[in-house]
Amino acid sequence: xxxxxxxxxxxxxxxxxxxxxxxxxxxxxxxxxxxxxxxxxxxxxxxxxxxxxxxxxxxxxxxxxxxxxxxxxxxxxxxxxxxxxxxxxxxxxxxxxxxxxxxxxxxxxxxxxxxxxxxxxxxxxxxxxxxxxxxxxxxxxxxxxxxxxxxxxxxxxxxxxxxxxxxxxxxxxxxxxxxxxxxxxxxxxxxxxxxxxxxxxxxxxxxxxxxxxxxxxxxxxxxxxxxxxxxxxxxxxxxxxxxxxxxxxxxxxxxxxxxxxxxxxxxxxx
Numbered sequence: 626x627x628x629x630x631x632x633x634x635x636x637x638x639x640x641x642x643x644x645x646x647x648x649x650x651x652x653x654x655x656x657x658x659x660x661x662x663x664x665x666x667x668x669x670x671x672x673x674x675x676x677x678x679x680x681x682x683x684x685x686x687x688x689x690x691x692x693x694x695x696x697x698x699x700x701x702x703x704x705x706x707x708x709x710x711x712x713x714x715x716x717x718x719x720x721x722x723x724x725x726x727x728x729x730x731x732x733x734x735x736x737x738x739x740x741x742x743x744x745x746x747x748x749x750x751x752x753x754x755x756x757x758x759x760x761x762x763x764x765x766x767x768x769x770x771x772x773x774x775x776x777x778x779x780x781x782x783x784x785x786x787x788x789x790x791x792x793x794x795x796x797x798x799x800x801x802x803x804x805x806x807x808x809x810x811x812x813x814x815x816x817x818x819x820x821x822x823x824x825x826x827x828x829x830x831x832x833x834x835x836x837x838x839x840x841x842x843x844x845x846x847x848x849x850x851x852x853x854x855x856x857x858x859x860x861x862x863x864x865x866x867x868x869x870x871x872x873x874x875x876x877x878x879x880x881x882x883x884x885x886x887x888x889x890x891x892x893x894x895x
Contacts, residue, residue: 682751682752682841682842682845682846682847684750684751684752684845684846684895685750685751685752685845685895688750688895689895690893690894690895691748691749691893691894691895692891692892692893693744693748693749693753693892693893693894694742694743694744694748694891694892695742695889695890695891695892696740696741696742696870696872696889696890696891696892697740697887697888697889697890698719698739698740698872698874698887698888698889698890699716699717699718699719699720699721699739699740699887700716700717700720700721700885700886700887701720701721701722701723701736701739701874701884701885701886701887702720702721702722702723702883702884702885703722703723703725703732703734703763703878703881703883703884703885704722704723704724704725704883705724705725705727705882705883706724707722707723707724719738719739719740720739721736721739723736725878725881725883728766728767728768728769728773728879728880729767729769729773729879729880730879731777731877731878731879732877732878732879732881733876733877734874734875734876734877734878735873735874735875736873736874736875737785737871737873738785738871738872738873739872739873739874740871740872740888740890741869741870741871741872742869742870742872742890742892743867743868743869743870744867744868744869744870744892744894745867746864746865746866746867746868747864747865748894749864749893749894749895750864750894750895751845751846751864751894751895752842752844752845752846752847752894752895753842753843753844753845753868753892753893753894754839754842754843754892754893754894755813755837755838755839755842755843755890755891755892755893756836756837756838756839756890756891756893757782757813757815757836757837757838757888757889757890757891758834758835758836758837758888758889758890759780759782759817759833759834759835759886759887759888760833760834760886760887760888760889761780761817761831761832761833761834761884761885761886761887762830762831762832762884762885762886763778763830763831763832763878763881763882763883763884763885763886764828764829764830764831764881764882764883764884765778765821765823765827765828765829765831765880765881765882766823766827766828766880766881766882767823767824767825767826767827767828767880768826769825770825771825772822772823772824772825773822773823773880774822775820775822775879775880776820776821776822776823776879776880776881777818777819777820777877777878777879777880777881778817778818778819778820778831778876778878778879778881778884779816779817779818779819779876779877779878780816780817780818780874780875780876780886781812781816781874781875781876782813782815782872782873782874782888783810783811783812783813783872783873783874783875784810784811784813784843784870784871784872784873784890785808785809785810785811785870785871785873786808786809786810786811786844786868786869786870786871787807787808787868787869787870787871788807788808788863788866788867788868788869789807789866789867790855790859790862790863790866791805791806791807791808791809791863792805792806792807793805793859796854796855796859797854798853799852799853799854800853805853809853811843811844811848812843813837813843814837815837817833819831819833823880828882839893846860846861846863846864849863864894870890870892872888872890874888
């Protein structure tokens, strides 16, 4: 084998190794970003609260489960064109359609108040738990003419919690540094993410429906006191007054051809 050919092969091997190392570094960076996002999400739930003697949410010990209502979100569509097709049913008041950016650009969205539920005071003693069920259908598509490594679909459900107890101007939301002004935002720790690479003209159809069931609850006396700074008296009063939940959905999509989804939320208390 000639020296020239050997050098050519060494350069090729080095280039391949360099690409592999770059890809590994990119994967690690993506993983660290996902861990950071997960920690941020968990910080808004009771799951991040420090351990308490005898366990968490001890106010709920020995109490019966109380059914506190059902919320159904509007339907959410992600399309390249949101103009209704002839014969399609008229959208409902909580239905939303997001126009997708042309591939491979990502589309980011935030859809607040696409479903709501008012829970009468004293319906629960010390916590609100969730049975959260999404139903989604979507496609990945690559019409760009070149290989695409990062087709992504990400959904982050949340709820804005409205209560007269939070109207006290002296109460400051530690997540914003501002007064609550009667409401706070709570998370379900239920982010959904799907991603894959796509060859030229490749497409993939996805459908999922999987419930996220309460562990620490999306709101409790524990979270109100430890995460939001309420006193025990204020946290107790919170559950003695009416509470209105406004369901919202954030997310982003890249190389998604179209999507249709909806969420159901059953709330239970103690």
